[in-house]
Amino acid sequence: MRTVALIRFFLGKGGVGKTTTAAAYSINKALQGKQVLVVSLDPAHNLGDVFEEELGDDPVKIMDNLVAIEVDYDKMIRKHLKDLTEKIKDIYGYLKIFNLDRYVDVLKHSPGIEEQASLEKIIEIIRKYGVGDKAFDIIVFDTPPTGLTLRIMALPTISLIWIERLIKLRLAILERRKTISSITGEQFEVEITGKRLKVPISVKEDPIFKELTKLRDEYNWINQHLTDPHTTAAIMVINPETLPVLEAYRAVEFLKRINVPVTHLIVNKIFELKTIPDQLRPKLEEQEKALALAREKLPGLEVIMIPYLEKEPRGPDMLKKVAEYLSTIP
Numbered sequence: 001m002r003t004v005a006l007i008r009f010f011l012g013k014g015g016v017g018k019t020t021t022a023a024a025y026s027i028n029k030a031l032q033g034k035q036v037l038v039v040s041l042d043p044a045h046n047l048g049d050v051f052e053e054e055l056g057d058d059p060v061k062i063m064d065n066l067v068a069i070e071v072d073y074d075k076m077i078r079k080h081l082k083d084l085t086e087k088i089k090d091i092y093g094y095l096k097i098f099n100l101d102r103y104v105d106v107l108k109h110s111p112g113i114e115e116q117a118s119l120e121k122i123i124e125i126i127r128k129y130g131v132g133d134k135a136f137d138i139i140v141f142d143t144p145p146t147g148l149t150l151r152i153m154a155l156p157t158i159s160l161i162w163i164e165r166l167i168k169l170r171l172a173i174l175e176r177r178k179t180i181s182s183i184t185g186e187q188f189e190v191e192i193t194g195k196r197l198k199v200p201i202s203v204k205e206d207p208i209f210k211e212l213t214k215l216r217d218e219y220n221w222i223n224q225h226l227t228d229p230h231t232t233a234a235i236m237v238i239n240p241e242t243l244p245v246l247e248a249y250r251a252v253e254f255l256k257r258i259n260v261p262v263t264h265l266i267v268n269k270i271f272e273l274k275t276i277p278d279q280l281r282p283k284l285e286e287q288e289k290a291l292a293l294a295r296e297k298l299p300g301l302e303v304i305m306i307p308y309l310e311k312e313p314r315g316p317d318m319l320k321k322v323a324e325y326l327s328t329i330p
């Protein structure tokens with residue numbers, strides 16, 4: 001029995017076919033008998049439209065072996081802020097003089113809150129559905145367009161740099177307090193707006209130190225998952241056009257730097273025409289150029305070509321057509 005799910009991220013520029021290929025891949029694996037969970041992390045969901053099913057925050061069965069989730073972004077951010085507020089109140093509860101509610105209200109609009117909440121959701125999903133004896137075999141993430149996704153994936157690496165520094169700083173503060181306390185022979189106290197407050201002097205009793213180390217462990221855990229080539233694969237989706245290729249190139253370079261394994265390149269919506277109308281000749285020349293650019297800029301990835309289908313691939317039957325192209329992705 002597998003105890004760690006394989007994780008698959010479908011990434012790419014807006015509109016290239018991330019949701020379609022993530023859905024089709026999930027069907028392919030479910031048909032092979034794998035237990036699959038597919039999760040849409042895109043605030044502008046369309047996974048439900050692609051499956052032709054009403055989806056939400058709880059898993060909905062699509063077919064045998066396959067369930068899907070559309071993450072509720074509003075709920076996720078509300079929960080993130082609520083958890084954060086409680087944490088702040090727990091830790092800084094003694095600072096009743098400050099208006100914490102107003103501080104939290106400001107947090108709601110602070111940069112990075114969406115990325116932070118998304119990462120926490122990914123951690124929650126992997127913890128809940130990706131490890132242990134009830135784990136799915138595969139968890140597929142359909143992602144928002146590239147920029148936001150990359151910021152989410154880089155967050156553990158970037159946060160860990162900060163957290164390590166904050167831990168060192170906190171240790172230094174506690175050390176100083178301890179020294180002063182041993183000289184005076186009294187519990188260390190500070191004066192805030194005229195009130196004298198007792199504050200922790202050891203790592204054991206310091207809630208901030210505890211919170212920092214908990215966060216460090218959590219981010220190390222998710223980073224190990226996201227960078228483990230046995231578990232995780234990012235799959236780039238592009239169209240045979242210059243801009244998606246260039247964006248994919250930059251994304252792959254970035255993912256390399258944060259050690260997230262990128263394995264496949266799906267070139268979706270390729271025009272394959274038996275006879276070529278004159279009006280489409282420039283378009284097809286552009287396609288050839290983009291394919292050459294993709295070969296040059298994105299070497300080393302396994303390439304999968306999917307033609308432009310005669311109909312939008314929606315619903316299980318059309319998705320099965322797309323799924324056939326994706327069987328080589330493990």
Ligand SMILES: Nc1ncnc2c1ncn2[C@@H]1O[C@H](COP(=O)(O)OP(=O)(O)OP(=O)(O)O)[C@@H](O)[C@H]1O
Nearest residue numbers: 013014015016017018019020269307308309312313
């Ligand atoms: N191979 C294909 N042939 C024809 N139409 C396709 C193909 N792949 C995807 N489409 C269509 O292209 C549109 C965009 O696809 P999709 O929604 O999967 O892209 P996306 O990358 O998830 O977009 P977004 O960035 O908005 O989430 C949809 O209308 C979809 O049905």
Ligand SMILES: [Mg+2]
Nearest residue numbers: 018019042046
């Ligand atoms: Mg999509």
